[in-house]
Amino acid sequence: MNLSRRGLLLGSASVSLLGTLRYAGAQTPEFNYKYANNLPVSHPMNIRAQEAADKIREETGGRMAIQIFPSNQLGADTDMLSQLRSGGVEFFTLSPLILSTLVPNASISGIGFAFPNDAAVWSAMDGELGRYVRGQIEKSNLVVMDKIWDNGFRQITSSTKPISTPEDLKGFKIRVPVSPLWTSMFSAFGAAPASINFAEVYSALQTKIVDGQENPLAIISTAKLYEVQQYCSITNHMWDGFWFLANRRAWERLPEDIREIVARNINEAGVKEREDVAKLNATLKEELAAKGMKINEPDTAPFRQALKDAGFYAEWKGKYGDEAWAILEKAVGTQLT
Template identity: 80%
Template sequence: MRMNRRTLMLGAAALPLVSTIRHAGAQAAEFNYKYANNLPLTHPMNVRAQEAVDNIREETGGRVAIQIFPSNQLGADTDMLSQVRSGGVEFFTLSPLILSTLVANASISGIGFAFPGYDQVWPAMDGELGAYVRGEIEKSNLVVMENIWDNGFRQITSSVGPINTADDLKGFKIRVPVSPLWTSMFSAFESAPASINFAEVYSALQTGIVDGQENPLAIISTAKLYEVQKYLSFTNHMWDGFWFLANKRAWERMPEDVREIVAKNINEAAVKEREDVAALNATVRGELEGHGMIVNEPDTSTFRQKLADAGFYAEWKKNYGDDAWAILEKAVGSSLG
């Protein structure tokens, strides 16, 4: 499927109608489950999730009906994490860095400047590093699908000026997700990080509570952050994804053959979504510039050196433990810190 802006908008337009129709007949299904996420309908994750939901309903003969609740409709990330644990929602996608508020070592894939590019990301997350993190997640009584979805390499936006070197981050008021790793990294840059759930990001930027934020290009575009941010700096400071989580009790209520159908379709959708994000990233820079954003590409060597000098890598190696850190360094193909 070729993913472009028109495709995204058509997919977004179709989602509410399809979900409403499905929900209206949901009583006929044996398993009526909710899937919550924090992304706009236009994001590739929701487009591909809808395809998976439709396929699951068809392949299970109507036994499984999943309704999608996008854009934090059921609460902020931390609220929805509590809900998927309690069974208030059955499925939820979450960044491993925010998941680290529950599963400490889940955030290891997001260490600053660890991955040079996607050539290292997918072998790592589909391989030993991803398997290690999934094992940690399962210890918290959650079910996690095998394939992680792509969020992307994160970039910094600002309303006060471009970020060219690590020194430009000194005193910079930046929104970060609710995660110890993000706060630690931007504190090492001597920034002023503020932990704010994604549902409040646009208003925090609009009212000047923070000067900037950091997110992958697809989110900067689909959440229309260009309306409240002028500068976009391609820092690629960390890679981020979304683990597809399930409430364990709800998951185990489904027979094994049904679970296999659900998992198969969700994992296949994850791989397609990765391709969609790559296609979107190839065109979104020009679109953001068309919306008036000023784009720059800084030399990131000063950022990584600043983190090393501040003891960031040494601190997190200690936090994660030597064994987990060795898996990370093996995955990224270099020594960190």
């Protein structure tokens, strides 16, 4: 695995290198910005981001260049968020649930078992709920693009047992991202959540610091977590995405015409990435099973009921406030309370 992980890092380094070599001999960019993320180079997000960067450079006549740094090359999520705020990087994609460490109500789109399917997600995130969250993000002095990118519905993996009922989570040592909502939800199930940045997930599973983790199928596959996890339970317990964020000072340095080109291409790439993730997820259950994972699909109704009984939804309704919760209920109904 050390070799394959080293290969992955070398491959990811080539994203920014190729972007540089492709334009060797062209004019020096007037604006040379860095875009950081936490996903492997093979994930649809990095593929579509590179396409967008190429189009931006072409449409600006070489004035604007964006170098991509995938796979946590520039640090863990919390480190990169600090770099974005300080201007060390100009662009960064981040889960709204992790962004909630800075923008508390950003995580409302990830409330447990809220969305029944992708169609409900996009109706909400391209509609009133998305506008509300973007408004909250703007208040924190960051710029956010209009279209949220897809990470997908999250599933639970384990090295010890399938997760078939809420009782299976009691005492279960599970890695969660650094976000209060994740910790709160798995604590409500009686699990033992541990907040670990994504860069350390593989080694934490390999060394049994935790018994399991939860992520969308596309990440389970591209990060090769099937090498250190035996079971995958299709719980769809949370939907997660990536807001494409920009440092405000860096954004305002760009002339208006370049801003329009950048925003348009990034938003178009985000919509294409959503389609890519949907297609990938349609085949991944079979592919992961072929790689040795045991797949099970539990009934999720008892999980939602367990959260209700534990007071999880009532607690978070109080934290988000009546306005935000009402906007969520417009999108998903009142089944959470």
